[in-house]
Amino acid sequence: MTAAEISQWETVIGLEIHAQLATSSKIFSGASTAYGAEANTQACAVDLGLPGVLPVLNREAVRMAIRFGVAIDANIDHQSVFARKNYFYPDLPKGYQISQFEHPIVGKGQISISPAEGEHKLVGITRAHLEEDAGKSIHDQFPEQSGIDLNRAGTPLLEIVSEPDMRSAKEAVAYARKIHSLVRYLEICDGNMQEGSFRCDANVSIRRRGSDQLGTRAEIKNINSFRFLERAINHEVERQIEVIEDGGRVVQETRLYDSERDETRSMRSKEEANDYRYFPDPDLLPVNISASDIAEIRAALPELPEQKKQRYISELGLSDYNAELLTANRDTAVYFETAFAEADATQAAVLVNWILGDLAGALNKAGLDITESPINPAALVQLVARIADETISGKIAKQVFDAMWQGEGNADEIIEARGLRQITDSGAIETLIDEVIAANPEQVEQFRAGKEKVLGFLVGQVMKESRGKANPGQVNALLRDKLK
Amino acid sequence: MPMTVTEIRQGLASGQFSSVEITRDYLQRIAQHNPALNCFISVTEDLALQQAGAADALLAQGNPGLLTGVPLAHKDLFCTDGVKTSCGSRMLDNFIAPYDATAVERIRDAGAVMLGKTNMDEFAMGSSNENSWYGNVANPWNTAHVPGGSSGGSAAAVAAGLAPAATGTDTGGSIRQPAALCGVTGIKPTYGRVSRYGMIAFGSSLDQGGPFARSAADCALLLQAMSGFDARDSTSSDTPVDDYSARLEQGIEGLKIGLPKEYFAEGLDSRLARVIETAIDELRKQGAEILDISLPNTHLSIPTYYVVAMAECSSNLSRFDGVRFGHRCENPVDLEDLYKRSRGEGFGAEVKRRILIGTYALSAGYYDAYYLKAQQLRRMIKNDFQTAFDSVDLILGPTTPEVAFKIGAKTDDPVSMYLQDIYTISLNLAGLPGLSLPVGFVDGLPVGMQLIGNYFDEARLLQVAHRYQQVSDWHLQAPEAFS
Numbered sequence: 001m002t003a004a005e006i007s008q009w010e011t012v013i014g015l016e017i018h019a020q021l022a023t024s025s026k027i028f029s030g031a032s033t034a035y036g037a038e039a040n041t042q043a044c045a046v047d048l049g050l051p052g053v054l055p056v057l058n059r060e061a062v063r064m065a066i067r068f069g070v071a072i073d074a075n076i077d078h079q080s081v082f083a084r085k086n087y088f089y090p091d092l093p094k095g096y097q098i099s100q101f102e103h104p105i106v107g108k109g110q111i112s113i114s115p116a117e118g119e120h121k122l123v124g125i126t127r128a129h130l131e132e133d134a135g136k137s138i139h140d141q142f143p144e145q146s147g148i149d150l151n152r153a154g155t156p157l158l159e160i161v162s163e164p165d166m167r168s169a170k171e172a173v174a175y176a177r178k179i180h181s182l183v184r185y186l187e188i189c190d191g192n193m194q195e196g197s198f199r200c201d202a203n204v205s206i207r208r209r210g211s212d213q214l215g216t217r218a219e220i221k222n223i224n225s226f227r228f229l230e231r232a233i234n235h236e237v238e239r240q241i242e243v244i245e246d247g248g249r250v251v252q253e254t255r256l257y258d259s260e261r262d263e264t265r266s267m268r269s270k271e272e273a274n275d276y277r278y279f280p281d282p283d284l285l286p287v288n289i290s291a292s293d294i295a296e297i298r299a300a301l302p303e304l305p306e307q308k309k310q311r312y313i314s315e316l317g318l319s320d321y322n323a324e325l326l327t328a329n330r331d332t333a334v335y336f337e338t339a340f341a342e343a344d345a346t347q348a349a350v351l352v353n354w355i356l357g358d359l360a361g362a363l364n365k366a367g368l369d370i371t372e373s374p375i376n377p378a379a380l381v382q383l384v385a386r387i388a389d390e391t392i393s394g395k396i397a398k399q400v401f402d403a404m405w406q407g408e409g410n411a412d413e414i415i416e417a418r419g420l421r422q423i424t425d426s427g428a429i430e431t432l433i434d435e436v437i438a439a440n441p442e443q444v445e446q447f448r449a450g451k452e453k454v455l456g457f458l459v460g461q462v463m464k465e466s467r468g469k470a471n472p473g474q475v476n477a478l479l480r481d482k483l484k
Numbered sequence: 485m486p487m488t489v490t491e492i493r494q495g496l497a498s499g500q501f502s503s504v505e506i507t508r509d510y511l512q513r514i515a516q517h518n519p520a521l522n523c524f525i526s527v528t529e530d531l532a533l534q535q536a537g538a539a540d541a542l543l544a545q546g547n548p549g550l551l552t553g554v555p556l557a558h559k560d561l562f563c564t565d566g567v568k569t570s571c572g573s574r575m576l577d578n579f580i581a582p583y584d585a586t587a588v589e590r591i592r593d594a595g596a597v598m599l600g601k602t603n604m605d606e607f608a609m610g611s612s613n614e615n616s617w618y619g620n621v622a623n624p625w626n627t628a629h630v631p632g633g634s635s636g637g638s639a640a641a642v643a644a645g646l647a648p649a650a651t652g653t654d655t656g657g658s659i660r661q662p663a664a665l666c667g668v669t670g671i672k673p674t675y676g677r678v679s680r681y682g683m684i685a686f687g688s689s690l691d692q693g694g695p696f697a698r699s700a701a702d703c704a705l706l707l708q709a710m711s712g713f714d715a716r717d718s719t720s721s722d723t724p725v726d727d728y729s730a731r732l733e734q735g736i737e738g739l740k741i742g743l744p745k746e747y748f749a750e751g752l753d754s755r756l757a758r759v760i761e762t763a764i765d766e767l768r769k770q771g772a773e774i775l776d777i778s779l780p781n782t783h784l785s786i787p788t789y790y791v792v793a794m795a796e797c798s799s800n801l802s803r804f805d806g807v808r809f810g811h812r813c814e815n816p817v818d819l820e821d822l823y824k825r826s827r828g829e830g831f832g833a834e835v836k837r838r839i840l841i842g843t844y845a846l847s848a849g850y851y852d853a854y855y856l857k858a859q860q861l862r863r864m865i866k867n868d869f870q871t872a873f874d875s876v877d878l879i880l881g882p883t884t885p886e887v888a889f890k891i892g893a894k895t896d897d898p899v900s901m902y903l904q905d906i907y908t909i910s911l912n913l914a915g916l917p918g919l920s921l922p923v924g925f926v927d928g929l930p931v932g933m934q935l936i937g938n939y940f941d942e943a944r945l946l947q948v949a950h951r952y953q954q955v956s957d958w959h960l961q962a963p964e965a966f967s
Binding site for chain 2: 045048049050051052053054055056057084086088090093094095096148275277278279282283284285
């Protein structure tokens with residue numbers, strides 16, 4: 001398929017994100033939500049849907065949902081209602097899921113995303129509602145039979161539904177990352193995609209460019225990483241274009257993304273899907289939320305990524321781009337702020353360059369999270385301070401950084417042990433300069449004849465002689481003096 | 485003549501008999517008469533004697549609770565830890581809950597002895613106790629007639645003296661109607677007064693537990709033990725519980741009692757009407773002021789109720805799928821087969837009918853016309869009562885349109901069966917308390933009169949019923965065949 005063919009089509013994407021709320025007990029029972037326990041050891045009578053037992057709402061889940069709502073400036077109604085979504089499935093113990101339908105806890109809101117450097121876009125959030133998770137069916141442990149693990153049944157989820165505002169897989173990923181970042185800032189979700197704490201379903205459709213009608217959408221499920229999200233959407237878009245250009249029609253259906261084969265395949269068609277027969281759950285009273293509840297939660301909000309970013313720009317003079325990168329992940333921002341608190345105030349930009357440059361590169365290469373960094377914020381501050389006080393040059397600092405990464409000690413120890421202290425003694429540097437002048441008469445001649453560029457070569461030679469330890473600024477000034 | 489709970493408490497306190505002795509008496513009566521009546525699904529003889537022994541020890545210490553040593557029975561819809569809870573269904577014939585319902589726990593904590601679990605219409609769906617997997621219950625006053633339902637086993641057991649008291653549940657009249665048909669006293673409290681935790685749900689917004697006994701004074705004791713806020717039921721109320729027994733002796737002089745004209749209109753057997761009018765005259769003599777009132781939306785209560793109750797039950801009964809507990813079909817070939825045959829075999833005809841109707845009422849395209857409409861009508865019915873209570877303290881009428889009918893008389897006509905609840909179901913829709921007490925006989929079968937109170941005004945219902953029972957003896961009569 002050519003780019004021209006693709007470009008006739010516009011992609012329209014909306015995401016449904018399920019964020020598992022970080023409560024210690026379930027949304028309607030007292031059972032633990034901890035991940036990874038032996039099957040069915042964390043399912044009480046309520047989670048098992050035994051006869052006669054009743055759900056009791058976990059207020060912490062409500063507070064967490066409101067935190068999210070306040071953070072995206074959403075409407076939060078004074079009353080929210082739980083509803084039953086009825087369908088039969090073995091891992092759904094009651095034969096219905098307690099969810100929300102007509103009166104979700106979080107109404108319309110929006111969030112700003114940055115799909116590329118310097119680009120900004122507002123994405124609408126239709127609603128976010130509370131619901132309980134289902135259990136898990138296990139098909140590979142018992143021959144000829146399926147097992148059911150209800151440990152996950154009743155785990156609180158916040159389902160965040162976006163408007164169909166995204167126009168490319170890249171935008172969808174930027175949006176998903178932004179929500180991921182936000183829920184972690186708010187400390188309402190651990191964001192662990194491998195364990196299923198943060199799951200994305202993508203509603204994808206295409207339409208001819210210029211059309212204002214939405215095309216028929218397919219819902220893609222089972223996406224457990226941002227990389228797969230991008231790939232799944234791109235594949236689905238290609239598939240839909242092919243279907244239409246071959247004279248076919250996209251059917252509304254649920255498709256499963258298979259990351260091993262890198263394709264989506266049909267799971268069930270919406271036309272034959274369940275009628276969920278939603279109705280208000282008579283076992284739970286409507287949740288009343290007062291203006292003062294909301295105000296209290298708003299007052300207790302931490303600084304959010306967007307606010308942090310603006311503060312970094314205005315107070316610390318960081319670039320928009322760096323501020324965005326630094327705040328995208330809460331742990332990166334925490335690392336930076338911990339370091340900055342101990343550093344000289346003038347060193348903000350230098351610190352940021354180290355964090356987003358060498359440190360990010362090394363972490364990425366090693367597949368480590370910044371919270372697992374072998375170089376802690378205080379250690380990085382010491383390294384930066386040694387550059388500032390001219391103990392070492394920026395170039396030597398990279399050597400020291402590598403040694404620190406390998407666990408050879410802190411910056412001072414490494415500088416001492418390896419004898420990397422910068423030479424600032426004019427006498428010593430002049431000796432080196434004299435040697436270089438004597439060894440390079442030709443270049444000296446050229447410089448004196450007005451060829452400015454040659455100075456760089458001569459500085460380089462002096463630095464080489466010093467094995468990088470001479471102060472480059474000093475070398476430059478002294479060399480000029482000598483060559484006058 | 486069978487004893488009341490009040491008499492048993494006195495006998496235990498005075499040492500006239502022990503709890504073990506009286507419990508043995510009841511167990512013996514059950515053994516003798518249950519084959520004819522079929523009131524009990526389970527008789528927990530060993531447990532009862534063990535609890536009675538413990539109660540006797542407490543009584544000997546001189547520090548008894550409200551019901552210490554008093555034997556009674558629970559409707560088989562209340563979950564009981566370690567004892568089968570069938571809900572009258574094949575579906576739960578093998579189900580033993582690992583927990584007690586809150587009402588059961590509170591009654592046990594008050595010291596009562598459990599004799600067993602009583603028969604009922606399957607999942608509380610029925611007005612005649614003919615819908616039980618365990619067979620129908622006979623009315624002790626005439627065993628060819630039904631005892632009413634769905635708590636037919638409890639009502640008949642109390643009427644026949646197989647238990648001095650029993651628990652029941654009332655979704656559309658399931659305490660008051662069998663109380664009326666069996667000639668005993670029964671009260672359905674305000675929605676939220678008794679915890680629903682551990683009560684197997686039929687219509688969650690309507691279900692409410694309550695007691696059957698031989699007198700209002702006994703009901704006061706039982707209700708006292710059962711009532712109160714429960715953190716495990718989000719719909720339970722934290723309104724303080726009145727001291728029901730303490731208020732029994734207050735007079736009824738000047739009390740305004742309203743008679744809804746709709747409850748005395750066409751459909752009511754004129755012989756019942758005359759019996760009720762005689763009882764009203766007695767209350768007038770006791771100083772009550774009788775006023776005519778209107779509840780204009782009464783005729784909407786049956787269709788409204790059957791949409792709401794069936795919609796809720798269609799969802800509530802989804803958990804009975806053969807996967808985790810209850811009946812599972814033999815050798816299912818796949819998941820769909822497992823669901824279809826387990827539910828097809830496990831549920832009886834009336835339960836299936838209601839699940840189907842409820843599923844239909846909630847379906848896309850019908851929800852607005854049925855479920856939402858029913859919710860609107862429910863508010864109108866509730867408003868009728870609120871308007872009435874602006875001018876009266878209490879509402880009075882018949883409990884049922886006729887006395888107990890013959891077994892089998894209405895089984896082919898579900899609508900005629902549903903009409904048995906015409907005077908009772910509007911209270912469940914409104915969430916109001918109602919009490920039925922015996923006020924006479926027609927054709928040798930008991931007639932029940934219903935008292936309807938404002939929210940949390942159970943004490944007043946008990947007080948009026950108690951006053952009537954001080955000057956009448958209908959409640960003390962017992963069917964000869966079982967005396």
